[in-house]
Amino acid sequence: MKGVLLVNLGSPESTDPKDVKKYLGEFLMDERVIDVPYWFRSFLVKGIILNTRPKKSAAAYQKIWWKEGSPLIVLSERLQQKVQEKTTIPVGLAMRYGSMSIKKGLQELYDKGVRDVQLIPLYPQFAMATTETIVVLAEELRAEFFPDMKITDVPAFYQKPEYIKALSNSIKEYLADKDYDHLLFSYHGVPERHIRKSDITKSHCKIDGSCCNKPSPAHEFCYRHQCFQTTKNVISELGLDENTVSTSFQSRLGVDPWLQPYTDRTIVKKAEKDGIKKLAIVTPAFVSDCLETLEEIAMEGKHEFLEAGGEDFYTVPCINDNDEWVDVLSGWINDFNNN
Structure with missing residues (x-):
């Protein structure tokens, strides 16, 4: 059975x-x-x-x-x-x-x-x-x-068309009546060493800004590549302007380097340096809303954005049920x- x-x-x-x-x-x-x-x-x-x-x-x-x-x-x-x-x-x-x-x-x-x-x-x-x-x-x-x-x-x-469509439609539906300037894809962070350890080729992953865009068997187990690819897939599905979308990583622990750019710093930068007044955030590493989405992003992230000069902050719910x-x-x- x-x-x-x-x-x-x-x-x-x-x-x-x-x-x-x-x-x-x-x-x-x-x-x-x-x-x-x-x-x-x-x-x-x-x-x-x-x-x-x-x-x-x-x-x-x-x-x-x-x-x-x-x-x-x-x-x-x-x-x-x-x-x-x-x-x-x-x-x-x-x-x-x-x-x-x-x-x-x-x-x-x-x-x-x-x-x-x-x-x-x-x-x-x-x-x-x-x-x-x-x-x-x-x-x-x-x-x-x-x-x-x-x-x-x-x-x-992350690559399955039916998943991307469901994720994209959930984003589109939530933001349909929202006025926003920028959409940030925030993924859960991991230490950079995890990416290298998961590299089955033992040589491809250099986290240098280009390796994720070069075809490799390493991508089957590369979290960083799969996150960036998820963002690209949704951009394609929704026909978004790439200049109004970016990717970041949240929830780091300790002093070792984790995947960057960091979400908290990105949120502040968008308001202080990039002049973004209305920011929307989606968290595609999670299928269910949890502490990292409901508190770290929807509460702490919103506070940081408004403190830095932002005006409107929207957190797209996970796909949940x-x-x-x-x-x-x-x-x-x-x-x-x-x-």
């Missing part, structure tokens, strides 16, 4: 600093998130970050928490429910971190008789800290607990079921 497991990032159980600390501990101790030797990662996370960051993060979560719970969880559950209505095989939902674990999700499918699983990481672009950590953990769990289960993962779907996105996902699942 076939079945599907949708997997998103995860969330703390509540906005209590203790729950946030537990969640951050699991997330940041992942060797594909902070990819340094275990002893140093443990010292950094347990000795420093978890002694300072949970209270600050808890306060941020409190700003965006819904009555139903974590926005990311609630939106992911709505997506799962809508997709389930459009397919005849079981559709499960799991999170890479937190109590809604991948193991629990696989077990629930297994108990329903599922032995052939389509694993769908809910990330349009491939990255070590997102897609790869989900796929690797799922295989480890399969080998240890579900040896008679087969798992096939869906690769990064958008009906067209639901149709895209259920279409992939039905194709899997029929093959």
